[in-house]
Amino acid sequence: MEFGTIEREVHIEATPEVVFEVVSSPEHLREWWPDDARYEPTPGSVGEIVFGDCDAGGKVVPFTVVDVRPPRTFSFRWAHPAGEPAAPGNSLLVTFELTASGTGTLLRMTETGFREQGWEVAVLEEAYQDHENGWDHFLPRLAPYVARLDEVPA
Amino acid sequence: MSTAVDDDLWSAIGDPTRRRMLDLLLVSGGGTATSLGQQLPVTRQAVAKHLAVLDRVGLVQAATAGREKRYRVDDAQLARAVAQLSSVGAAWDARLQRIKRIAEAVQRQQDRRES
Numbered sequence: 243m244e245f246g247t248i249e250r251e252v253h254i255e256a257t258p259e260v261v262f263e264v265v266s267s268p269e270h271l272r273e274w275w276p277d278d279a280r281y282e283p284t285p286g287s288v289g290e291i292v293f294g295d296c297d298a299g300g301k302v303v304p305f306t307v308v309d310v311r312p313p314r315t316f317s318f319r320w321a322h323p324a325g326e327p328a329a330p331g332n333s334l335l336v337t338f339e340l341t342a343s344g345t346g347t348l349l350r351m352t353e354t355g356f357r358e359q360g361w362e363v364a365v366l367e368e369a370y371q372d373h374e375n376g377w378d379h380f381l382p383r384l385a386p387y388v389a390r391l392d393e394v395p396a
Numbered sequence: 397m398s399t400a401v402d403d404d405l406w407s408a409i410g411d412p413t414r415r416r417m418l419d420l421l422l423v424s425g426g427g428t429a430t431s432l433g434q435q436l437p438v439t440r441q442a443v444a445k446h447l448a449v450l451d452r453v454g455l456v457q458a459a460t461a462g463r464e465k466r467y468r469v470d471d472a473q474l475a476r477a478v479a480q481l482s483s484v485g486a487a488w489d490a491r492l493q494r495i496k497r498i499a500e501a502v503q504r505q506q507d508r509r510e511s
Contacts, residue, residue: 255503260499270498
């Protein structure tokens with residue numbers, strides 16, 4: 243196990259073009275990760291992602307697009323100090339690599355830079371993550387509960 | 397538990413030589429700077445320095461045995477370091493599952509429009 247690097251892969255039943263759009267566009271990024279995302283999906287574009295509500299202790303985190311090669315590669319650096327250009331050693335690098343596989347896509351993700359960055363960044367989203375896990379935990383329980391309520395005669 | 401402590405733990409375990417040392421200590425149930433130096437392509441002095449880093453963050457514990465300190469891995473602290481990494485990994489597992497759900501829903505929509 244390589245400490246300091248996270249590697250994952252997942253098979254998705256969708257074309258590389260569709261998957262590329264989902265991993266790279268700010269509109270979709272908001273659906274699977276931060277609460278808000280502002281950047282242009284072009285190399286070198288500097289933007290930000292937002293966790294939580296900015297007016298209520300949320301956190302704005304710098305985000306820089308590194309590589310955009312549809313539909314094969316999308317990479318970005320995040321969590322560099324605001325106003326500082328993203329570079330190895332001051333940020334985490336996330337790389338998505340897409341390969342056509344059968345009727346779908348194999349999506350590989352690596353995140354590196356923890357060794358240089360330390361834990362502060364890694365635990366940055368923990369508060370929001372907890373919130374999210376909370377919903378993941380309660381929603382499946384809520385549905386059967388609502389179904390049972392329906393069965394009760396009026 | 398402060399973040400500063402966690403940062404130190406993270407960078408202690410981030411170094412490849414120190415990870416190799418932890419492996420060797422785990423396999424042999426413990427060792428000294430001399431015994432580790434014999435199994436690694438670094439000087440005894442370098443090994444001693446790495447051991448001091450691991451000791452400082454609590455990943456190894458030292459006991460004086462004869463002329464040299466004998467080190468063994470602190471299982472609880474190692475487990476803690478591994479658990480922290482797993483929690484970041486788990487966050488990505490959840491994100492990738494969401495990416496999968498979204499992409500597959502978009503694909504189904506496109507397929508329906510085309511048929």
